[in-house]
Amino acid sequence: MNTENAIQFPEGFLWGAASAAYQVEGASAEGGKAPSIWDNFSQLPGKTKNGTDGKVAVDHYHRFREDIQLMAKMNLKTYRFSLAWSRVLPNGEVNQEGLDFYGALIDELIANGIEPVVTLYHWDLPQALQDEYGGWESRETIQAFLKYAEVVFKEFGDRVRYWVTFNEQNVFTSLGYRWASHPPNVSDMKRMYQANHLVNLANAEVISLCHRLLPDALIGPSFGYGEVVPETCHPQDVVAAMDANLFNNDWWLEVYCRGTYPQRIMNVLKQLDLDFEVTAADTATLKAAKPDFLGINYYHGGTVRRPSATVMNEKNLEMTDPYLMAADGQKETPEHLLFQSVSNPYLAKTDWGWEIDPVGLQIALRNVYEKYQLPIFITENGLGAFDTLTSTDEIDDDYRITFYREHLLELANAIACGVPVIGYCAWSFTDLLSWLNGYEKRYGFVYVDRTDEDVRELKRIPKKSYFWYRDLIAKNGQQLTEEK
Numbered sequence: 001m002n003t004e005n006a007i008q009f010p011e012g013f014l015w016g017a018a019s020a021a022y023q024v025e026g027a028s029a030e031g032g033k034a035p036s037i038w039d040n041f042s043q044l045p046g047k048t049k050n051g052t053d054g055k056v057a058v059d060h061y062h063r064f065r066e067d068i069q070l071m072a073k074m075n076l077k078t079y080r081f082s083l084a085w086s087r088v089l090p091n092g093e094v095n096q097e098g099l100d101f102y103g104a105l106i107d108e109l110i111a112n113g114i115e116p117v118v119t120l121y122h123w124d125l126p127q128a129l130q131d132e133y134g135g136w137e138s139r140e141t142i143q144a145f146l147k148y149a150e151v152v153f154k155e156f157g158d159r160v161r162y163w164v165t166f167n168e169q170n171v172f173t174s175l176g177y178r179w180a181s182h183p184p185n186v187s188d189m190k191r192m193y194q195a196n197h198l199v200n201l202a203n204a205e206v207i208s209l210c211h212r213l214l215p216d217a218l219i220g221p222s223f224g225y226g227e228v229v230p231e232t233c234h235p236q237d238v239v240a241a242m243d244a245n246l247f248n249n250d251w252w253l254e255v256y257c258r259g260t261y262p263q264r265i266m267n268v269l270k271q272l273d274l275d276f277e278v279t280a281a282d283t284a285t286l287k288a289a290k291p292d293f294l295g296i297n298y299y300h301g302g303t304v305r306r307p308s309a310t311v312m313n314e315k316n317l318e319m320t321d322p323y324l325m326a327a328d329g330q331k332e333t334p335e336h337l338l339f340q341s342v343s344n345p346y347l348a349k350t351d352w353g354w355e356i357d358p359v360g361l362q363i364a365l366r367n368v369y370e371k372y373q374l375p376i377f378i379t380e381n382g383l384g385a386f387d388t389l390t391s392t393d394e395i396d397d398d399y400r401i402t403f404y405r406e407h408l409l410e411l412a413n414a415i416a417c418g419v420p421v422i423g424y425c426a427w428s429f430t431d432l433l434s435w436l437n438g439y440e441k442r443y444g445f446v447y448v449d450r451t452d453e454d455v456r457e458l459k460r461i462p463k464k465s466y467f468w469y470r471d472l473i474a475k476n477g478q479q480l481t482e483e484k
């Protein structure tokens with residue numbers, strides 16, 4: 001299927017851009033805000049690039065009106081942003097100044113014809129909840145999350161229709177509890193799976209709460225999805241890709257959409273003593289909640305092959321399911337015997353080595369929709385690159401335009417194949433702080449003049465891609481046809 005002659009995006013398609021509080025706001029100790037786990041983690045030596053943090057970020061907290069003017073001039077239909085929980089309920093109690101800030105932001109968006117899409121949790125848990133309860137390892141944190149959500153649903157529910165529960169649960173649980181490269185800086189897979197289960201419960205409960213309090217609202221998680229393909233058509237590579245998709249994607253999507261964990265993975269975790277308790281009440285909670293849409297953050301997919309002959313021979317496992325045979329209490333990672341990641345020779349890479357795979361977006365959308373039958377909202381997609389200012393203070397980011405054009409063509413292909421896509425949020429509107437890569441890895445349509453070390457004037461300069469996206473939105477994507 002291709003869209004050679006006519007590219008159709010639905011009427012009212014939500015053309016947008018996204019951000020996250022910690023990455024743009026700054027004002028990390030202003031307006032009554034308490035520290036989040038990211039405020040503290042970024043101060044640990046060696047954890048972030050050049051010790052970069054969100055103290056000032058790109059100062060969206062003070063400059064949101066200027067930023068929204070730029071959004072409006074760009075014809076943006078929607079802006080996805082997150083609330084800093086530690087600004088709204090710094091120490092468990094409501095901070096009016098925090099609510100006022102987000103109220104003003106939301107009002108300003110609406111006054112400019114921009115639909116707010118609000119993410120409840122983009123990784124910046126209040127530090128107090130980490131200290132007091134152990135963060136997502138405690139059911140107390142679920143209760144605190146519901147309290148916070150209830151406050152903001154009641155405060156903004158009259159103006160906000162679209163809500164995102166958790167941003168990339170797959171990313172923050174694995175980086176936070178497995179690889180110790182995000183807070184809470186833990187490297188323990190048993191704890192990771194337990195915390196992940198509690199986040200699943202929090203996700204389900206907050207969806208049910210939203211449906212009770214705001215029957216007209218639409219709510220769903222934003223998941224970091226990457227389709228995994230086999231390296232070759234060797235049947236064992238195909239099996240490896242099936243397992244990789246289960247581990248990387250369906251492990252979460254099955255829970256979000258059906259309230260159940262894939263049995264295949266549960267068996268593997270049990271074998272490795274990584275299983276966790278799921279009570280009957282938990283199952284009821286998970287099954288009772290159904291998202292209204294699936295948010296998909298798409299950057300790239302993956303490629304895998306069967307585990308190497310050495311691994312298989314060592315274990316004498318060839319030609320059978322390794323987990324049926326591996327009864328020696330071995331402690332490899334769950335993925336070790338199932339698949340090995342390899343790079344895809346057909347794909348170019350970004351300056352940071354991420355594969356660029358626009359067709360993977362079409363594949364992802366079609367597969368996710370076929371399996372889960374929910375409308376999809378692309379809540380992130382973008383290119384991190386080094387941008388340079390010309391001598392006349394311009395940024396000719398043709399590479400970013402190419403990236404977006406190719407991805408949007410594949411998005412249009414998916415829509416033409418019948419996938420209902422509500423909207424598309426590019427990542428990001430302005431340049432912002434990359435959690436681990438500082439300010440040099442730029443994603444925005446709008447350049448922000450600062451470096452890792454020097455905050456400078458934080459001047460906003462629209463890039464070439466800004467004008468390209470503006471014109472694209474004005475014609476509801478038709479420009480893609482003209483450019484083909």
Ligand code: BG6
Pocket residue numbers: 020023167168171224297380384427433434435436437441
């Ligand atoms: C997504 C996150 O995982 O990727 C964003 O939701 C993040 O918050 C984006 O910034 C890009 O990642 P990075 O590491 O390049 O900043």
